[in-house]
Amino acid sequence: MSDSFFCYRFIGGASRIAVxxxxxxxCYSVQSCDNNKATAVQRGVxxxxxxxxxxxxxxxxxxxxxxxxxxxxxxxxxFILDEGNHRILEFGSGGDFIKQxxxxxxxxxxxxxxxDFDLDNRxxxxxxDAGNQRISILDTNGRQISSFPIPSFPKASILIKNExxxxxxxxxxxxxxxxxxxxxxxxxxxxxxxxxxxxxxFEGSNTMATWAFNQVRARINRKGFLVTFYVARPLLRLFDPxxxxxxxxxxxxxxxxxxxxxxxxxxxxVKAEAQLxxxxxxxxxxxTDFDFVPQQDGEExxxxxxxxxxxxxxxxxNSLNLIKTYRVEDVTGAHLAPPFILRFTxxxxxxxxxxxxxxxxxxxxTLN
Numbered sequence: 001m002s003d004s005f006f007c008y009r010f011i012g013g014a015s016r017i018a019v020x021x022x023x024x025x026x027c028y029s030v031q032s033c034d035n036n037k038a039t040a041v042q043r044g045v046x047x048x049x050x051x052x053x054x055x056x057x058x059x060x061x062x063x064x065x066x067x068x069x070x071x072x073x074x075x076x077x078x079f080i081l082d083e084g085n086h087r088i089l090e091f092g093s094g095g096d097f098i099k100q101x102x103x104x105x106x107x108x109x110x111x112x113x114x115x116d117f118d119l120d121n122r123x124x125x126x127x128x129d130a131g132n133q134r135i136s137i138l139d140t141n142g143r144q145i146s147s148f149p150i151p152s153f154p155k156a157s158i159l160i161k162n163e164x165x166x167x168x169x170x171x172x173x174x175x176x177x178x179x180x181x182x183x184x185x186x187x188x189x190x191x192x193x194x195x196x197x198x199x200x201x202f203e204g205s206n207t208m209a210t211w212a213f214n215q216v217r218a219r220i221n222r223k224g225f226l227v228t229f230y231v232a233r234p235l236l237r238l239f240d241p242x243x244x245x246x247x248x249x250x251x252x253x254x255x256x257x258x259x260x261x262x263x264x265x266x267x268x269x270v271k272a273e274a275q276l277x278x279x280x281x282x283x284x285x286x287x288t289d290f291d292f293v294p295q296q297d298g299e300e301x302x303x304x305x306x307x308x309x310x311x312x313x314x315x316x317x318n319s320l321n322l323i324k325t326y327r328v329e330d331v332t333g334a335h336l337a338p339p340f341i342l343r344f345t346x347x348x349x350x351x352x353x354x355x356x357x358x359x360x361x362x363x364x365x366t367l368n
Contacts, residue, residue, distance in 0.1 A: 051353055
């Protein structure tokens with residue numbers, strides 16, 4: 001099993017849950033144990049097919065490192081963050097290209113190294129514009145409404161609870177897991193606390209290890225609870241609508257436990273690198289994204305993927321117990337190896353739209 005590594009550098013010093021990752025061995029029947037109670041884990045398959053119509057040269061050109069995927073629930077349109085081209089692309093639900101938002105630059109409606117974005121319930125777009133050290137808020141046409149500065153940060157994820165509660169994962173800022181801003185950029189609160197990985201000789205302003213192991217992907221479920229999965233650790237945490245931690249759980253399963261061994265090695269490497277290179281650190285990004293997928297009974301589930309060698313999705317129930325795994329069965333019409341899925345979003349039924357960060361491709365992913 002091979003790792004996927006990402007290197008970042010600080011700028012200027014300071015309702016079904018399916019989880020997936022890549023594995024190179026045969027999947028056997030497993031059991032999930034929670035509170036000393038064993039539950040049989042079912043097996044399913046993943047069907048992958050291209051999202052975009054077959055064209056030699058797309059109207060928008062070539063994507064470079066597509067990452068975050070979001071869908072406008074009102075229109076069904078899909079938005080993709082094209083990191084390498086400093087822009088967001090909008091598509092119809094059938095893959096037809098609609099427009100480009102942004103482009104490289106420092107002016108309003110331009111981005112420089114954007115690293116994440118989210119949509120609110122009115123379709124407005126909130127972009128973490130890392131290179132310009134700001135959050136940009138755009139309307140549905142891509143016109144800037146406002147922006148506000150944020151501290152210099154190598155990577156940050158964003159989640160919109162409402163227009164006055166903008167959650168930004170900046171885990172070295174005052175020890176908070178999320179900093180909460182209003183639409184004017186005023187800090188109005190925080191949620192959660194970081195786990196400190198800086199121990200002697202990791203002192204002073206060197207917070208790279210803490211930053212690396214406190215990166216999360218987060219979503220809010222129907223009950224208003226904040227669900228967070230850690231990018232570089234097999235860990236999830238659940239916060240109530242008031243931001244109080246109500247549940248914490250390590251993720252276990254046959255393939256996940258194998259990744260956990262890599263996580264321990266990863267931690268030692270991160271600490272060693274932080275000692276030698278206090279301004280940068282390389283870490284394995286095991287778990288990359290998740291989303292809620294409705295079940296037949298109307299309840300929610302979460303889908304999530306990691307990036308280690310094959311794409312395996314993991315499904316959890318609402319009590320966060322592992323109940324099903326899905327392995328890649330077919331890559332229909334892709335003509336390539338299984339994609340390196342970094343981000344995805346649920347669009348309908350059991351279907352997701354996912355981005356292939358390495359090859360610059362987009363896919364439909366159906367869980368069966």
